[in-house]
Amino acid sequence: MGILQIIIVLAVLVLLVKPVGTYVYHVFSNEPNRQDRIFGPFEKFIYWLIGLKNQSGMTWKKYALSFLLTNIVLTAVGYLILRLQKYLPFNSSGIDNMEQTLSFNTIISFMTNTNLQHYSGESGLSYFSQMAVITMMMFTSAATGFSVAIAFVRGITSRGETIGNFFQDFVKAHTRIFIPAAVLVTLLLVALQVPLTLDPTITITTVEGAVQSIALGPVAALESIKHLGTNGGGFFGVNSAHPFENPNSLTNIVEILSMWVLPASLPYVFGRFAKNRKQGWVVFSAMMTLFLLFLSLIYFSELRGNPAINAMGIDSSQGSMEGKEVRFGIPQSSLFSAVTTAATTGTVNNMHDTLTPLGGLGTLGEMMLNVVFGGKGVGLINMLMYAMLGVFLCGLMVGRTPEFLGRKIEPREMKLIAIAILAHPFIILVPTAIAFMTDLGQGAITNPGSHGITQVLYEYTSSAANNGSGFEGLADNTPFWNITTGLVMLFGRYVSMIAMLAVAGSLVRKQWVPETVGTFRTDNKLFYGILIATVFIIGALTFLPAIVLGPIAEHLKLG
């Protein structure tokens, strides 16, 4: 029965990939289509408003500069609002300005689509900050990631000098994807009993005579973009485990699908751009295979329960229910955890700290690879980077210098890819080591032994992958953690994005090599295998020693 619940959600996702992917392709293909009639006038108004007269394509440098500048301006404005919220309107609770390292961490967290929360929403943010910073960035960071991914895909599938116009992509991502989808999902959630209200907190007296405050708010609205934009910052502290954020199995499924369907449809979009749908499905299949591996690891570990507790004779027929909601059970919790770390959303419907060691490894592993669908666009970019690495390693074995989609992979591309593959382990392992070497870092760890290692590793991995879920249990609102995770999020987001845009910029100018029987094909079963092997050997082996000391050691010690 549990497996059936999972299979149904998977089947719905697979069915959604093609229609959603087709829609997204038409948004960004820049060819006239029916969508223009609906959204065109509105977009024209926005272009007029922002003074975008030149809508021609940009070189990769101009594109990168445009998205960076846009992000810098948004970050600066957001930072100022957080630091000055006391003096700004809509601060009925009289909340003080945010401390500077926490502001730094928070603003980067939301701009990079991470939504790692070292603050507490209820006490740390005014309503104005919630609206003008948090919600605004949930839209803009997702649209930024999406635009960059599309530009990257254009670069590796087309010929010329340019990879699209950032401002146009950025606006279209809002008008045609995130805003309409957010409205749709909000209505769906409201229909499924998620509150959407501006009424104040309800205070009631319980049957026992105690006074209880029940917090309310425009939950459904935030819930929709939180998932659609793979953001993950919850309305309530316990995120999607809260009965108002995620009241029942159906809302759970809606939330899973809304964070998953856009990343999952991107490989299909890529196939459309490459004019080779099979190519898109090969990438999708590789991602799905990895996902199923991690999902099985989580599901079966949780189902098996904690061996130490089982040994005490406590009934564990329901699996390891510690930290999970009874209304979701093992299947819906495992699936949610697997999807939230795959799509790097970071929303949680159960506490990852209380997952069994191997279940925790599943969530950690997906973020370490950051290619299993991945967040808004980043996952696809990373997977295509591994495809280029796979092509480079194995392509030589057909006796030709390596080519991907008809373009040769040469020293320049390899140097840029090297930057990207180096950055990920660097920003996870080096800060982790530093945290263990210093009292500032060690002081925050609340668990001894291997679980402590997992806590720290999870925090930095979540930051680097721009996931934002916390393993929790870490006392992380200190300048040390605010600054280090802030920097990790920053580099995790921008280093690989810029490097890969440069790869696209270099490939787009290359002469195409025609395909013959002597060409190394990247759209068949063999390449699907190569892609998965490359991800494992280059991506996963890097983290093996750390994982062995963390979750694996913990698992082995449990017996």
Add this chain to the structure above:
Amino acid sequence: MNANRKSMLTSAIVSRAIKDSFIKLNPVSMMRNPVMFVVEVGTVVVLLLTLFPGYFNTSDDIGFNLTVFFILLFTILFANFAEALAEGRGKAQADSLKNSKKEIQANKVVGGNVKVVPSTELRKGDIVVVTQGEMIPGDGEVIEGLASVDESAITGESAPVIKEAGGDFSSVTGGTRVVSDKITVRITSDPGESFIDRMISLVEGAKRQKTPNELALNTLLTSLTLIFLIVVVTLGPIAGYLDIELKVPVLIALLVCLIPTTIGGLLSAIGIAGMDRVTQFNVLAMSGKAVEAAGDINTMILDKTGTITYGNRMASEFVPVGSVSVQTVGEWAAISSEHDETPEGRSVLELMKKQGMGYDASLATGAEFIEFKAETRMSGVDLKDGRKVRKGAVDAVKKWVTAQGGSVPVDLDTSSDSIAREGGTPLAVAVDNRIYGLIYLKDTVKPGMRERFEQLRQMGIKTIMCTGDNPLTAATIAREAGVDDFVAESKPEDKIALIRREQAEGKLVAMTGDGTNDAPALAQADVGLAMNSGTIAAKEAANMVDLDSDPSKIIEVVSIGKQLLMTRGALTTFSIANDIAKYFAIIPAMFILAIPEMSVLNVMGLGSPMSAILSALIFNAIIIPLLIPLAMKGVAYKPMSASKLLSRNLVLYGLGGVIVPFIGIKLIDLVVHLWI
């Protein structure tokens, strides 16, 4: 010289390579190879820990540390040895070339007089005279005379070749010997820039530059090394949280096992050996880049004459017209060819012999031979009895016969057309005013060409034949040889246009050529193979020169290029796939003392933590010399489609790379565990 070049490794080369592998330990030269440089730094660190145990507090581990030091040292030496061995053959060859470059006395023409000067004083533009028995003092062009020249010093071919002024056989190479007659040569190179000089530096690998693909692969290997450096360096503090103390030599052992030392150690050897294989084949590649480009070729442009066919049109059949018998046509054809020394004429007499037909040769005695002329397009004999016998182009003969009042047999045109349609050249045979029949001249395709073109097709390479023939003839030969496409009635300028057209579609083009008018096309092509017998302009424009002057060799050059790339890919995949087993050997060994439950991960059942680490390290070292033969010879290559090749090589080197170390490390551990 030739025997020298073909010989495999001599003991002299091996002992020199052993010496060189120590010289190459110099850190300055090691730095060019970042992977092995990291190993060297690790080796030095372990050496220090072994030498000063008191200072580093490592007295308990002297035995282990010393062992690790020696294994690491041998890892580097093995890698150096591979490179030195690959260079060795070239160096030996360069030495023998240098011997042939002794100082030669040249007869320089100065203002009408001949002055004897040392060859080193010759400059571009000088004129020298070379007579029988003398060495040609420098590269040049024959401006007067004709001589046969022994070029075995560079080509290894002992039969002398004819060199004459003008035309495509005018270039001579310094260091070759004139065996007959006398020629005047204009020198075309300054000292140090001659063909032999270039050849020495090429085979020596002195100016060897990394190819683009090697550079890209190096970048990848360096970044993998850096990644594992991060992994190993951060492991200490993380393990420290669990109170596990990791010793430095153990961390270095893990690092060395994880970084791609196998491919890092063999990479340059593969490149050098690939170039060397081309040289063994008597082709001089001007750069490794050219050999690599050969592997990427999409289109090959081949001259029909000389490459695909023998070029000489041979008589293959006598076709009578009217009521004449085959025998009669043959007889008159033979008489007309009796004094004809052209290959066509010879082939007529040979055909008579082959078909066992006789003729009255005495008829032709004392007859006057009429040579072939461009205006008449006929040749033949005027017999003593007054009869005139002619053979030649059909329309010319027709005109000649009608001019004498003869008539043209009705079936002549049909017969001659059908010969032309089949790709042959019809020659009409006539006596006075009567046409007897036709000689069917055929251009024969070299044996084995069809199979080779089939192989090229399997590799995804398109072949285009260029010929000056008419479209009909061209089509027949193209069909017979099995080329994919042809250009008929082509002029030299057409070739360059064809190359540009193919290149505009992103294709890489290879071609061969020898004439001066081929030079622009040779330069435009991605791989241009010039014939050594060709002109200097052609040789300079090309990026490869075939010393044997066999244009069909371009096909083998492509195979060698592919083999070079495949070897590099196979060993890279193998090297990286090895990491899985090495992890399973070392990781449990490192932590098992602190976390006994880690024994589950010891899937190979290795004897003890120390023997596990040493076994992985030993495997990592000895795999390098074990793979040297493969790196030098290249992986086996049979032409087939990319998907088939890939599946085959993935199983061999990818899957093999995962499995072999599991077995290897286990076997080594069985031995090592006897001690620790």
